[in-house]
Amino acid sequence: MLNINNLHVQLEEEDKQILKGVNLTVEPGKVHAIMGPNGSGKSTLSYVLSGKGGYEVTEGSATLDGQDLLEQEAEERAAAGLFLAFQYPVEIPGVGNMTFLRTAVNAQRKARGEDELSAAEFLKEVRAQAKSLKIDAEMLKRPVNVGFSGGEKKRNEILQMAMLQPKMCILDETDSGLDVDAMKLVAEGVNALRSENRGFLVITHYQRLLDHIKPDVVHIMANGRIVKTGGPELALEVENNGYADILAEVE
Ligand code: ADP
Numbered sequence: 001m002l003n004i005n006n007l008h009v010q011l012e013e014e015d016k017q018i019l020k021g022v023n024l025t026v027e028p029g030k031v032h033a034i035m036g037p038n039g040s041g042k043s044t045l046s047y048v049l050s051g052k053g054g055y056e057v058t059e060g061s062a063t064l065d066g067q068d069l070l071e072q073e074a075e076e077r078a079a080a081g082l083f084l085a086f087q088y089p090v091e092i093p094g095v096g097n098m099t100f101l102r103t104a105v106n107a108q109r110k111a112r113g114e115d116e117l118s119a120a121e122f123l124k125e126v127r128a129q130a131k132s133l134k135i136d137a138e139m140l141k142r143p144v145n146v147g148f149s150g151g152e153k154k155r156n157e158i159l160q161m162a163m164l165q166p167k168m169c170i171l172d173e174t175d176s177g178l179d180v181d182a183m184k185l186v187a188e189g190v191n192a193l194r195s196e197n198r199g200f201l202v203i204t205h206y207q208r209l210l211d212h213i214k215p216d217v218v219h220i221m222a223n224g225r226i227v228k229t230g231g232p233e234l235a236l237e238v239e240n241n242g243y244a245d246i247l248a249e250v251e
């Protein structure tokens with residue numbers, strides 16, 4: 001599904017290399033977690049995959065179902081089924097949340113050659129999804145993320161994901177800033193979307209999210225590379241001992 005091979009990335013503005021040869025394959029139906037110290041390049045990886053500007057790929061490749069992602073515009077990647085839940089969701093003043101969702105859903109359906117959802121169909125779906133994420137109907141009418149609390153913004157990211165039904169979901173520290181109840185809602189939202197055709201890359205600092213979203217594979221990223229890969233027990237090791245032992249071992 002998602003195939004990243006020897007990916008090297010530097011900043012466009014300055015000659016600073018951030019990703020130094022990332023290799024990663026996420027199979028359909030699998031949840032891969034990436035953990036790692038601050039500044040190791042986790043967000044950069046998610047940005048480069050989703051098409052954010054400001055980065056230059058100097059070597060390597062990234063494909064989704066065999067299609068070259070790095071050649072595509074951000075909206076083409078989204079239409080192809082890639083979704084990124086941001087570490088820091090962006091506020092979009094003047095654009096209603098509902099309008100935003102409906103436009104995104106219909107753009108994606110169009111790209112897939114499907115008919116647009118009718119207003120009634122869309123409304124029914126968005127209300128049901130919002131309800132299960134305990135997102136107030138009022139929040140659907142407000143501008144995207146404007147004045148939302150940290151937790152509401154993160155739940156709104158999961159609402160977008162649930163509405164778009166992406167093939168490959170990347171969640172960048174969606175748990176950070178959430179209280180335990182909000183984190184459980186987010187985890188339930190993710191678990192509800194788990195299916196044999198869908199892959200997940202869950203980036204997180206803490207093991208606690210992985211108590212609720214059980215990963216199949218856990219990777220440790222440090223200094224622009226994936227330095228260790230294992231099962232869920234690797235996340236527990238990090239929780240108990242921090243990164244120092246693992247990093248020392250890799251050195
Ligand atoms: P993580 O998400 O693992 O905490 P990031 O991908 O955010 O790491 O950052 C990796 C490194 O790249 C850090 O040292 C960060 O300061 C640097 N970096 C990322 N983006 C930029 C940028 N636009 N300008 C300057 N430095 C950047």
Ligand code: MG
Pocket residue numbers: 038039043
């Ligand atoms: Mg960080």
Ligand code: MG
Pocket residue numbers: 042043044087172173
């Ligand atoms: Mg980050």
